Amino acid sequence: MEILDFEEYCIRLEKLTKLGAKNPDADWNLKLNYSGKDFKCGCGKNHKFVAGVTHILWRRAITSGAMILNDPKCDYACYIEIKGVFTSRLETIYSANTKSAMDEMIKERGG
Numbered sequence: 001m002e003i004l005d006f007e008e009y010c011i012r013l014e015k016l017t018k019l020g021a022k023n024p025d026a027d028w029n030l031k032l033n034y035s036g037k038d039f040k041c042g043c044g045k046n047h048k049f050v051a052g053v054t055h056i057l058w059r060r061a062i063t064s065g066a067m068i069l070n071d072p073k074c075d076y077a078c079y080i081e082i083k084g085v086f087t088s089r090l091e092t093i094y095s096a097n098t099k100s101a102m103d104e105m106i107k108e109r110g111g
């Protein structure tokens, strides 16, 4: 897993946006198939993907092979690829702390 700074994360996210589903959170099939599976996070912990709890920030539109997940109690956003066919697992490719970057942006604007 690669830890990105917020800027690099945004650049990659921008490239992904075109491939993204309009309602990443609306795929009940995805939730059903992957709920309860662990994924590694940039914060150093493992989080469980829980349908309806874990934020799905982005999901690839064609074939649900990749998504960006955020645990509601964590500040990191994780880009995850689904690996394997019969016993699928969630593999974190990169992760970035989005909370501190957001706070910094607000500070810079004088908020």
Ligand SMILES: [Zn+2]
Pocket: 041, 042, 043, 044, 045, 047, 071, 074, 075, 076
């Ligand atoms: Zn985390």
